[in-house]
Amino acid sequence: AQTVTQSQPEMSVQEAETVTLSCTYDTSESNYYLFWYKQPPSRQMILVIRQEAYKQQNATENRFSVNFQKAAKSFSLKISDSQLGDTAMYFCAFMKRNTGNQFYFGTGTSLTVIP
Amino acid sequence: DGGITQSPKYLFRKEGQNVTLSCEQNLNHDAMYWYRQDPGQGLRLIYYSQIVNDFQKGDIAEGYSVSREKKESFPLTVTSAQKNPTAFYLCASSILVSGANYGYTFGSGTRLTVV
Numbered sequence: 001a002q003t004v005t006q007s008q009p010e011m012s013v014q015e016a017e018t019v020t021l022s023c024t025y026d027t028s029e030s031n032y033y034l035f036w037y038k039q040p041p042s043r044q045m046i047l048v049i050r051q052e053a054y055k056q057q058n059a060t061e062n063r064f065s066v067n068f069q070k071a072a073k074s075f076s077l078k079i080s081d082s083q084l085g086d087t088a089m090y091f092c093a094f095m096k097r098n099t100g101n102q103f104y105f106g107t108g109t110s111l112t113v114i115p
Numbered sequence: 116d117g118g119i120t121q122s123p124k125y126l127f128r129k130e131g132q133n134v135t136l137s138c139e140q141n142l143n144h145d146a147m148y149w150y151r152q153d154p155g156q157g158l159r160l161i162y163y164s165q166i167v168n169d170f171q172k173g174d175i176a177e178g179y180s181v182s183r184e185k186k187e188s189f190p191l192t193v194t195s196a197q198k199n200p201t202a203f204y205l206c207a208s209s210i211l212v213s214g215a216n217y218g219y220t221f222g223s224g225t226r227l228t229v230v
Contacts, residue, residue: 009155043203043223043224044221044223044224045205045207045221046221047218047219050217050218091157091158102148102160102163102173103148103158103160105158105159106157107156107157
């Protein structure tokens, strides 16, 4: 079974600063995807960033980037120039490739951006 | 605009009653999923379906039932056998393409409360 661990239940960051959210996972698979989802107070789940395990290059989407360490099974999310709208729960998720597409989610990190 | 519609947004159920949560998508996605979200536990998979008239149990299927009579629709019934149904329920869908996955699209959720 796959497990995803987010060890930081809550974090805060000053507006315009940078923050890193941690995620580790446990799997015997070699081919998989990793995702970060954002859930603001509206509770709508929004895809932030996606990483394919066979790609060594870290994914980047505007102010969001990841540090993917496959050997260490680590997938952290860095948010640069934090904005008030970044306040949300952030979930790390794992998916095996070529399967029924079941996601395995971490328990989430609640991020608060302080003005 | 394409998307996933969940209804109702809030639902109240008396103990011993069955209730059905609606999920409709117009994205032409093959696969659909139901997740349950509880505080501090992330998202857990209830059921998923990759094709019409077929579905698979997830990690916490007991006390729930689903149907997939149309590609666009994947309703979830919470039966009286579910002992602790109060939770936030999220429906999601995804394209199934061999060798690739671009993540889920989520609905806006249904908050179910037992009264």
